[in-house]
Amino acid sequence: MPVKQAKPSGGVQSVERVFELLELITDAGGEVTLSELSSSTDLPLPTIHRLLRTLVSLGYARQLPNRRYALGPRLIRLGEGANKQLGALARPQLASLVSDLGESANMAVLDGDMVVYIAQVQSKHSMRMFTEVGRRAHTHDTGVGKAMLAQLPEERVRGIVERAGMPTPTEKSIGTVDDLLAELERIRDRGYSIDDGEQELGVRCYAMAVPDAPTPTAISVSGPDSRVDDEFAARAIPLLTEAAEAISADLTLA
Template sequence: MSVQSVDRALDVLEALAEQGGQAGVSELAARTGLPYGTIHRLLQTLLARGYVRQESDRRYALGGALVRLGGAAERMVAVWAEPYLAKLVELSGETANLAVLEGDFVVYVAQVPSPRRLRMFAEVGRRVLPHSTAVGKVLLAERGDAAAVFERTGLPRRTDQTITTVRAMLEELGRVRTQGYALDLGEEENGVHCMAVPVLDGGRAFAAMSVSGPAERIDAIDRDELAGALRKVADDFGAAVFGS
């Protein structure tokens, strides 16, 4: 049995997150369908607990108290992900990663390395821009504000293969949506290829799972088979985390 006030408070927090972390009351009302008065009362409670803050322009933003919860949740997700990443290593022979989007950056939160002597590492905790990585493309593909993210971060060239225009990146994200997976074909690091798929929470990309390795080894794996294996493991992980 759900508690209505808790449901509504969570609706407000999720609406703030979907608006890029801050929004006005009218925007929250439009997104949640809640009356203005209800939203005001919920915001005052969340404000008192530090889960939101009020900006100088009277808009509301996600508050610092969420960082503490988010850090603890992120550590637990990394622990839960390990056996699923190990399964991907077993299936592909390559390094498997779990990444999430924090603000405008991709953060690697868990990894199981390949047992091979020549293998790829993305250090856990590393923050990278999303445009040159398969995980970043997956995490932005379904978002309506991808162009705004690219305008804020720029599209710096990492290698000769990096996509460096907003138009081309939006076309790339369209391909990701169509095929259900993303590729990094030496766009972040020369000689390294990667495939990633989303970990879904109710249709939203909560995280991304990937395998990465030397280009010649990744390219030798049948692409459809690799994508299928990634989706199966990512779906199993999402079901275990979110119970869906």
């Protein structure tokens, strides 16, 4: 579970407490016990229980047969709406990447233990990638997923891949936690991630996290490795950096 953090004051306390609990459940992988929540927050146990009962009655949380609490189905509609707005906000930057680089650009967010693609601008080339808006994918074998994981503490990374698994769709895919952690360290050092045929042979992707996003978010450009080569990377990385920073600034203003 996450380390306790001080919360900003000045808002409506009950609302702050509700969202604190929802974020703690999310960070735990979408399912948690009362005792785990109690150890991760300064809220009294009776308060946690009362807030959870309210969330369950409204459908924003649910209690499982094993007495654990999980995120509720009513959050799906809110999340889908937020993703659409975030994708619309980023679309001009993705379109600019496609115009400058000639390859497809994508945006994805971390949704539970998987990434979900929320925006895409396709290139004019006929080759179609596996990605499309609404598609869910693992974090360890996608450029956007690894870019997001590199922003997270090791404990949370381990939790994500343990729950989601680490399938290897190609012989280039990362298949162990230790190899993934080593790759994430390299990503932090250089500032961007690479999917070099890990999701789909013959396809290369360069991805970068969006700074200060409210939820782990990344953008990418991808195409066949015959075109997306080292020369392409030299042009793409500065443009990805500019686009990620512009999206971050737009989120601050939104």
